[in-house]
Amino acid sequence: MTGVAANQGDSNGLTELLDRFQKVRRQVAESALAANREAAEVRVIAVTKGVPLDRVQAASRLGIVDFGENRVQEARGKVPCVEAATWHGIGRLQTNKVNWAVRLFPWIHSVDREDLVRQLSRAAGQFGCRPQVLVEVLTGDAATKGGVVPQRLPWLLEVVAESEHLNLAGLMTVASRDHPQHDFAQLRMLREQWIGRFPSLLELSMGMSDDFPLAIEEGATMIRIGRALFGARPAI
Numbered sequence: 402m403t404g405v406a407a408n409q410g411d412s413n414g415l416t417e418l419l420d421r422f423q424k425v426r427r428q429v430a431e432s433a434l435a436a437n438r439e440a441a442e443v444r445v446i447a448v449t450k451g452v453p454l455d456r457v458q459a460a461s462r463l464g465i466v467d468f469g470e471n472r473v474q475e476a477r478g479k480v481p482c483v484e485a486a487t488w489h490g491i492g493r494l495q496t497n498k499v500n501w502a503v504r505l506f507p508w509i510h511s512v513d514r515e516d517l518v519r520q521l522s523r524a525a526g527q528f529g530c531r532p533q534v535l536v537e538v539l540t541g542d543a544a545t546k547g548g549v550v551p552q553r554l555p556w557l558l559e560v561v562a563e564s565e566h567l568n569l570a571g572l573m574t575v576a577s578r579d580h581p582q583h584d585f586a587q588l589r590m591l592r593e594q595w596i597g598r599f600p601s602l603l604e605l606s607m608g609m610s611d612d613f614p615l616a617i618e619e620g621a622t623m624i625r626i627g628r629a630l631f632g633a634r635p636a637i
Contacts, residue, residue, distance in 0.1 A: 415459055421630050422463055429624075432617040443617055446489050448609075448627030451634035454479055460630070461486055469510075469625050473498040476505045491573075491606075491625055493547050499524045503532055510573040510606050510623075513537040513549045518560050518567070525566035533570040534561050535606050538591060540584035541577045548574060551591060558599050571604025571622070581612040585619035592620075 430440040446469040449457050457468065461483050468483065470476035471492030480488050490506035496517055502509060503525045509532050512518060518534075525531055536557055539548035549557050561569045572592055576584035585607050596602045608616025610629035617624065628634070 418459055419463055425629055432614040436618045444623045446623055446625045447630050448625050452631050454482055457483055473501045480505050496520050503530050504528055508533045510535045511537045513547050515560050518564055522564035522566045531566055531568055534567045535571045535573040537573045540574045540587045541580055546575050562599055569601050571602055573606035582615045585616045589620045
């Protein structure tokens with residue numbers, strides 16, 4: 402992220418956005434330094450769920466280049482209107498949305514089942530694209546979360562790696578509220594366990610507004626930040 406001067410009184414709230422972005426940048430830099438890492442190793446994905454398009458465009462003007470959307474339908478109204486951005490699909494993906502997903506999202510973080518892998522690969526071949534795929538892992542014991550259980554992870558990694566039109570890029574998790582660092586450490590250890598067999602397993606997408614410093618400590622390469630950047634948004 403790179404900041405630019407904001408015009409006072411701008412209707413899109415550029416001054417407020419800039420202040421929030423700079424705060425997140427400082428926190429990323431401090432967390433990376435504490436973990437003997439470089440801040441540049443951590444990609445900040447601005448989560449735009451429920452954020453009006455003009456605010457997303459304003460964020461882009463401030464230098465944010467990575468944006469994440471939970472819902473395909475919402476992304477359809479934003480992706481074409483934000484130039485020079487890389488979009489990440491970060492929400493649970495229904496198989497009836499894969500045709501749109503592969504066209505909207507160069508990165509898809511939440512792949513957790515075989516039928517989704519098969520349909521994503523088929524759609525990517527049909528539309529001539531090749532998305533980067535992260536496999537979502539169910540860490541901890543939160544049964545309400547999505548993701549493949551760790552015992553089934555190598556099998557699903559193999560399915561993605563063998564897909565003709567997908568690139569296996571890494572792992573993703575949504576941490577529990579009570580034990581986020583445990584969940585982040587578990588994802589890191591799973592990456593360490595399987596990267597010898599799957600050398601492209603480089604990315605760890607983990608950490609959100611409340612816990613991203615812990616995620617950086619455990620090796621996150623991507624953090625998904627919504628509220629800390631855009632403020633509270635209405636539940637949708």
